[in-house]
Amino acid sequence: MLRSRRDVLVVGASAAGLSTAEALRRKGFPGRITVLGDELHPPYDRPPLSKQVLSGTWEPERAALRTEEHLSGLDLDLRLGEHATGLDPASRTVRTRSGRDVRADAVVIATGVRPRRLPEQDGLAGVHVLRTLDDALALRKDLLSGGRLVVVGEGVLGSEIAATARTLGLDVTLAGPLAAPMALQVGPLISGLLKELHEERGVRLRLGSGVAGLEHAAGRVTGVRLATGEVLPAEVVVVAIGAIPTTDWLAGSGLELDNGVVCDARCRAAEGVWAVGDVARWQHEGLGRRVRLENRTNVTEQAIAVAGAILGDPAAYTPIPYFWTDQFDAKLQMYGVLPAAAEVQVVEGDPAARRFVAVYREAGRVTGVLGWNMPKQARLRRAEITLGEPA
Secondary structure (H helix, E strand, O other): OOOOOEEEEEEEHHHHHHHHHHHHHHHHOOOOEEEEOOOOOOOOHHEEEEHHHOOOOOHHHHEEEEOHHHHHOOOOEEEEEOOOEEEEEOOOOEEEOOOOOOOOOOOEEEOOOOOOOOOOOOOOEEEEEEOHHHHHHHHHHHHHHHOOEEEEOOOHHHHHHHHHHOOOOEEEEEEEEOOOOOOOHHHHHEEEEEHHHHHHHOEEEEOOOOEEEEEEEOOEEEEEEEEOEEEEOOOOOEOOOEEOOOOOOOEEEEEEEOOOEEOOOOOOOOOEEEEOHHHHEEOOOOEEEEEOOOOOOHHHHOOOOOHHHOOOOOOOOOOOOOOEEEEOOOOOOOEEEEOOOEEEEEEEEEEEHEEEEEEEEEEEEEEEEEOOHHHHHHHHHHOOOOOOOOO
């Protein structure tokens, strides 16, 4: 509890870090808040990168999370371009690449994740990942030059990029080992409908086979080689095969690092040290297991919980998971847990009309709710979700 503590250090200046600082101020914390960010851009939002920024419907500046006036009103010591390289939890001191040691009474780790990459993609022109604003702008520049695009990865991000690029009129192929877009996230019924949607809109699907590597000539990508031996010609490739928690800078710190920063039910990783956002893997008392969530809603809710924990709130953080995706004219909202093997029942609307709500059940309990172009109805069904193992 920050009774006599006078300062908080937040490592990470994206949505998780900024939301934590804002929550501390809203809860009345009057002390010094230092926020370190390794990018030079002021804090910005990531969900628009694969949609509005990539499509050009938003100028890059519109992705900014807050105005300069708002940031100034928070009275933060915001240090951009400052990359953390180490942490001593005992003294709560963070070392930076510039050689500075920054100490505080409480440290919040909000360093997020970094994209997984294919082994041979580094240094190849035309091959992209999408995590940062600069990534989105570089990819958009290549897309506007025309040519064939292959998206490697049929998860949420890959499916969104494919939809955005196809809307721009590009020749798009989506490749991945699963049978349909987002099959791992939503199960066969909904992913089958997404497959139909992408095919109707002209996305070529090469699914059900892993990617073996990249073809290239003279330092530029020329195609994607599937495990079947088929080569998909491409002038531009986006690799969207998941992300890795950014914890390398914590090696040797003594913190438990296992698919993120391992925390207790209050997101505490050590005395005086908390983690928030995509990098945090905490004990979810409602689900009875450790959880790490990569979604925008969790960032905001968890930041509020971490700020409360720093200030002495004993409550455990037990959210109902939520994420959304926009692909073409489909807007999907997903609450709770959506196991691939769950029984799925459409309870409102009609899948043929692309407007419906489905509930996911395991052992007779509702574990999740999905809305396809029915956001209000899906939100109301959220109350039916039961977390945890069946009795």
